[in-house]
Amino acid sequence: xxxNVVALVAAPAAAFELGVVCQVFGLDRSDDGLPxxxxxxxxPTPGKVQTTSGFALDVTADLDRASEADLVVVPAWPAxxxxxxxxxxxxxxxxxxRGAKVLSICSGAFLLAAAGIVDGRRxxxxxxxxSRLAAxxxxxxxxxxxxxxxxxxxxxxxxxxxxxxxxxHIVRAEHGAAVANxxxxxxxxxxxxxxxxxxxxxxxxxxxxxxxxxxxxWAEDHLSEPLTVDxxxxxxxMSPRTFARRFKALTGTTPHRWxxxxxxxxxxxxxxxxxLPVDTIAGLAGFGSPDTLRHHFALRRGITxxxxxxxxxxx
Numbered sequence: 001x002x003x004n005v006v007a008l009v010a011a012p013a014a015a016f017e018l019g020v021v022c023q024v025f026g027l028d029r030s031d032d033g034l035p036x037x038x039x040x041x042x043x044p045t046p047g048k049v050q051t052t053s054g055f056a057l058d059v060t061a062d063l064d065r066a067s068e069a070d071l072v073v074v075p076a077w078p079a080x081x082x083x084x085x086x087x088x089x090x091x092x093x094x095x096x097x098r099g100a101k102v103l104s105i106c107s108g109a110f111l112l113a114a115a116g117i118v119d120g121r122r123x124x125x126x127x128x129x130x131s132r133l134a135a136x137x138x139x140x141x142x143x144x145x146x147x148x149x150x151x152x153x154x155x156x157x158x159x160x161x162x163x164x165x166x167x168x169h170i171v172r173a174e175h176g177a178a179v180a181n182x183x184x185x186x187x188x189x190x191x192x193x194x195x196x197x198x199x200x201x202x203x204x205x206x207x208x209x210x211x212x213x214x215x216x217x218w219a220e221d222h223l224s225e226p227l228t229v230d231x232x233x234x235x236x237x238m239s240p241r242t243f244a245r246r247f248k249a250l251t252g253t254t255p256h257r258w259x260x261x262x263x264x265x266x267x268x269x270x271x272x273x274x275x276l277p278v279d280t281i282a283g284l285a286g287f288g289s290p291d292t293l294r295h296h297f298a299l300r301r302g303i304t305x306x307x308x309x310x311x312x313x314x315x
Contacts (some may be wrong), residue, residue, distance in 0.1 A: 002170070002174050011050045011051075012045055012050055013075075014078050014105075017160055019073040021073050022039070025071070026039040034221070035171075041061065042059065044088060046059050046062050046119055052312065071102075072091065072100055072101070073105070074092070074111045075102045075108060075111075075163070077107045077108045077110045080132070084110075084115075089115040092112060093119055096153055098236030101153045103155045103167070104155070105160065106129075106155050106159050107125060110125070113133060113136070114137075114289065118137075118140050118154055118156070119139040122267045123156040126159045131144070142287065146158070155169070155170060175312065176312030212250050216258075223259075224286050229256055233255075260300075263286045266284070268312075293305060
């Protein structure tokens with residue numbers, strides 16, 4: 001269980017990405033029943049650390065603090081053309097060696113690659129830097145087309161907003177959907193965006209297109225129904241092919257994948273917050289049969305619905 005979290009910084013530090021980490025892991029929200037972490041910002045040398053935004057951080061903890069952490073975060077690494085401090089690289093290697101988790105946001109993946117902890121692993125970073133990362137570190141498998149990737153103890157994410165998604169994914173994996181959703185509500189952000197969603201949209205949706213936002217809200221309210229992509233396309237007054245194209249342009253994913261993700265999320269919430277039988281939850285979430293729910297749960301979550309309930313139920 002993650003209890004102790006540190007963010008590693010060095011000049012120039014990325015203020016916004018560090019702020020993301022502080023928002024998720026550094027604030028006391030126990031008044032909402034949310035977990036509280038022992039959180040610190042660490043630097044190779046404590047003191048003033050300049051940021052990319054023109055102000056300085058007053059960092060009081062050195063890297064010894066990182067040796068206690070369950071989660072070590074690199075909130076971006078703007079100094080791509082500078083050599084990486086050996087002490088930071090050692091801190092990351094130590095984290096992985098002792099079984100801690102590591103998370104990078106945006107260009108933070110460069111520091112992970114320099115430490116050698118993602119050799120042979122699949123990672124992502126901001127699409128703008130992906131080709132450079134791949135060229136510098138050929139032993140790293142770089143995927144520029146996703147929001148975040150979990151590979152063993154290492155989670156890497158794309159730009160700043162994808163960093164929020166990755167942080168919430170870690171909270172969800174540690175504490176369950178109800179906790180992650182409550183935290184997202186406090187932060188006023190999307191509760192869950194799947195890691196495989198596209199980083200950016202090549203072309204905007206035409207201005208005269210059907211308002212798919214209304215359709216998505218309607219679909220979330222009708223997950224128990226046997227909705228198909230053709231059903232959604234008909235409701236949007238489009239051919240299935242046009243609907244699928246515009247849907248992906250808007251959401252970065254396919255209608256089928258979106259429906260499956262929403263159904264799994266709903267099933268998670270019911271497992272955590274109710275005593276309903278798995279058979280009933282399968283119907284309410286739109287899976288039809290408990291076997292179908294178990295299949296998708298195992299495939300996408302790596303666990304059975306019953307095991308998920310035992311781990312995360314909060315009644």
